[in-house]
Amino acid sequence: MARAATTSDPFNAVAEPRRRDILAFLAGRERSVSEIVAALGLEQPSISKHLRVLREVDLVRVRREGRQKLYRTNAVALRPLHEWTGEFERFWRDTLNRVKERAERSTAGASEPESEG
Amino acid sequence: MARAATTSDPFNAVAEPRRRDILAFLAGRERSVSEIVAALGLEQPSISKHLRVLREVDLVRVRREGRQKLYRTNAVALRPLHEWTGEFERFWRDTLNRVKERAERSTAGASEPESEG
DNA sequence: ACAATACATTCCTATATGGGAATATGTCAA
DNA sequence: TTGACATATTCCCATATAGGAATGTATTGT
Numbered sequence A, B: 001m002a003r004a005a006t007t008s009d010p011f012n013a014v015a016e017p018r019r020r021d022i023l024a025f026l027a028g029r030e031r032s033v034s035e036i037v038a039a040l041g042l043e044q045p046s047i048s049k050h051l052r053v054l055r056e057v058d059l060v061r062v063r064r065e066g067r068q069k070l071y072r073t074n075a076v077a078l079r080p081l082h083e084w085t086g087e088f089e090r091f092w093r094d095t096l097n098r099v100k101e102r103a104e105r106s107t108a109g110a111s112e113p114e115s116e117g
Numbered sequence C: 001a002c003a004a005t006a007c008a009t010t011c012c013t014a015t016a017t018g019g020g021a022a023t024a025t026g027t028c029a030a
Numbered sequence D: 001t002t003g004a005c006a007t008a009t010t011c012c013c014a015t016a017t018a019g020g021a022a023t024g025t026a027t028t029g030t
Helices: A016-024 A032-040 A044-056 A077-086 A089-108 B017-025 B033-040 B042-056 B075-086 B091-107
Strands: A059-063 A068-073 B060-065 B066-075
Touching: A016 A032, A016 A044, A032 A044, A032 A068, A032 B091, A044 A059, A077 B075, A077 B091, B017 B033, B017 B042, B033 B042, B033 B066, B042 B060
Parallel strands: none
Antiparallel strands: A059 A068, B060 B066
């Protein structure tokens, strides 16, 4: 078996660097496909395919405007990823604090008890 | 071409659900491979392969303890993902605020002019 | 040295892409 | 309707897995 379909999983959808570029480019601002093509420097079909993936996990929204289609990042769909990674924040803070404490101890001399966090 | 190698990219590494499970299981706590196998219910070789991927992007750290190897999540390696998704936070907050305002307006009565984009 | 335990790696296979090229679909202008 | 423009989809192919099975390697105990 290969990896889970990107189509069903936002984690998978943003695993592709180009798609992250697209999401950043479309954040807070509508853009036509042509503009994305120009900005990203990929072929139009590639962009369309990436946009499709993003659409299917609701990471972007579209609306038609004449011949064009205007895409925009649906930022809230990134929230689960932000929250999932956020679960680990206290752990990396612990790590960073330990590093910091160690640094301070070796700088200040080894007498003071550290009371951080 | 297929997707970029998971080996070089933490975004790719966490795109796999099993690997997210492993990271959660190893957060803040060392565990032997056997324990991971027992907890995740996958074959030992599969676990070892996932662990290798996670190691290569520094999402886990190992140390040997006799015959066992003790793994632990290196949470700080998730920080870039947290920060990347965090870039979008203000956008989804805007969205949620608009939704909220709209709800409040329609609850409080429909006297105010709507000037939404 | 030899056996047992704990992991890691290799081989094989089915599947999921991602990009390029060609083609199809949709919309507007004349 | 015809033509041009803007996107989307399909076909083809090379590559990157993920899991299963078998095998290799490291460490401890006797």
